[in-house]
Amino acid sequence: MLNIKNIAAFDNLRTPFYYYDMDLLRKTVERVATISRKYGIHVHYAIKANVCKPILETISAAGFGADAVSGEEVVHAVSCGFPGSEVMFAGVGKSDREILAALDCGVGCFNVESLQEIEAIAELAAKTGRIAPVAIRVNPNIDAHTHKYITTGLNENKFGLLESDLPKAAELIKSKPSLEFKGLQLHIGSQITDVDSVFELECQRVNEIVENFEKTGLKVSNIDLGGGLGIDYDDPDGNPVADFETWMSVINRTLKLREDQTVHVEPGRSIVAQCGNLIARVLYVKPGTTKTFVILDAGMNDLIRPALYGAYHKIENLSAHYLRNDEDKECAYDIVGPVCESSDVWGEGRILRESRRGDFVALRSAGAYGQVMASRYNLHEFAPAVYSDEL
Numbered sequence: 370m371l372n373i374k375n376i377a378a379f380d381n382l383r384t385p386f387y388y389y390d391m392d393l394l395r396k397t398v399e400r401v402a403t404i405s406r407k408y409g410i411h412v413h414y415a416i417k418a419n420v421c422k423p424i425l426e427t428i429s430a431a432g433f434g435a436d437a438v439s440g441e442e443v444v445h446a447v448s449c450g451f452p453g454s455e456v457m458f459a460g461v462g463k464s465d466r467e468i469l470a471a472l473d474c475g476v477g478c479f480n481v482e483s484l485q486e487i488e489a490i491a492e493l494a495a496k497t498g499r500i501a502p503v504a505i506r507v508n509p510n511i512d513a514h515t516h517k518y519i520t521t522g523l524n525e526n527k528f529g530l531l532e533s534d535l536p537k538a539a540e541l542i543k544s545k546p547s548l549e550f551k552g553l554q555l556h557i558g559s560q561i562t563d564v565d566s567v568f569e570l571e572c573q574r575v576n577e578i579v580e581n582f583e584k585t586g587l588k589v590s591n592i593d594l595g596g597g598l599g600i601d602y603d604d605p606d607g608n609p610v611a612d613f614e615t616w617m618s619v620i621n622r623t624l625k626l627r628e629d630q631t632v633h634v635e636p637g638r639s640i641v642a643q644c645g646n647l648i649a650r651v652l653y654v655k656p657g658t659t660k661t662f663v664i665l666d667a668g669m670n671d672l673i674r675p676a677l678y679g680a681y682h683k684i685e686n687l688s689a690h691y692l693r694n695d696e697d698k699e700c701a702y703d704i705v706g707p708v709c710e711s712s713d714v715w716g717e718g719r720i721l722r723e724s725r726r727g728d729f730v731a732l733r734s735a736g737a738y739g740q741v742m743a744s745r746y747n748l749h750e751f752a753p754a755v756y757s758d759e760l
């Protein structure tokens with residue numbers, strides 16, 4: 370059950386809202402810092418997962434860099450305390466405006482994803498009298514064994530350059546005095562739970578790719594393995610902190626590094642998912658012919674993952690637990706949102722404490738790709754953020 374010190378403090382808040390457990394965030398960040406230090410791995414938090422300022426400030430204070438995928442994310446990362454030189458700028462479609470904004474921020478690296486993009490960055494850097502640091506994103510053609518919408522490292526995906534294009538990319542970079550080559554980057558997918566085998570495979574592929582690439586004469590100083598470490602959506606209380614030790618130890622023992630090479634990773638979800646919860650109220654409990662619906666005031670506009678990916682989020686009735694203490698009364702419900710779409714369903718046949726109008730309900734593990742992917746569909750207001758430190 371979501372640990373809340375004082376549920377009465379929720380009474381005055383307008384629902385739905387995102388509730389962030391800042392103690393858990395700090396504990397997670399500390400763990401990442403300890404393990405990454407042990408293995409000498411540089412962490413760049415993928416800010417696309419959650420862009421709330423207090424969250425970013427907590428993460429940047431730990432000395433991590435950031436991974437951004439838009440000019441706006443680059444600027445936001447810098448305004449939340451990440452040094453520009455520690456911000457990587459990735460993405461298949463960087464516009465000229467975004468490239469210029471990133472050059473202004475002094476980004477540490479542009480992760481380039483096409484030959485045309487290399488030309489564009491070189492030209493804009495030259496025009497503004499700058500040297501742009503670049504790394505090549507490689508598509509390693511690896512199956513991350515995850516949902517097809519969040520797998521990114523297969524030939525059929527739009528991301529990165531194919532290995533066969535790397536010599537051409539290297540020649541192009543060498544011919545541009547306004548570019549400084551940094552290294553290679555990959556990202557094979559997200560919510561990877563087969564940690565040992567998938568990341569081992571990724572590192573083995575990187576060993577081959579780097580060895581081949583060095584024949585071009587360009588020196589690979591940075592190897593960036595992307596993000597992707599999965600979290601436990603089924604049991605957020607049993608596993609509140611992701612398995613950073615397994616992830617980083619696999620990298621440490623599998624990746625062959627030369628002495629002057631540094632390893633970088635870009636975790637997003639694994640840092641912020643478990644500290645965030647979408648808190649809603651039960652609007653109505655509605656008996657149907659074969660099932661009973663619990664209708665919440667939070668919908669797919671607030672958290673689109675279930676509707677978009679069929680994603681599972683654990684659901685808990687906080688009022689039944691904290692206020693009524695009626696442990697044994699459980700019912701099967703179809704839990705749904707208010708939006709006029711049949712896919713606005715939180716869960717079918719979920720077993721929940723007996724629920725009543727006005728109860729607080731928590732949708733767990735919603736800190737990553739939750740608030741950032743919200744919309745105002747049906748003109749519902751954006752759910753605001755509430756931080757445990759403030760209550």
Ligand code: LLP
Nearest residue numbers: 415556559560596597598635636637638738
């Ligand atoms: N680096 C790159 C280049 C990425 O594209 C991503 C995520 C990450 C790092 C961070 O990956 P993570 O550690 O969070 O797995 N909206 C989807 C997830 C999309 C992930 C996109 N890229 C979801 O809700 O599951």
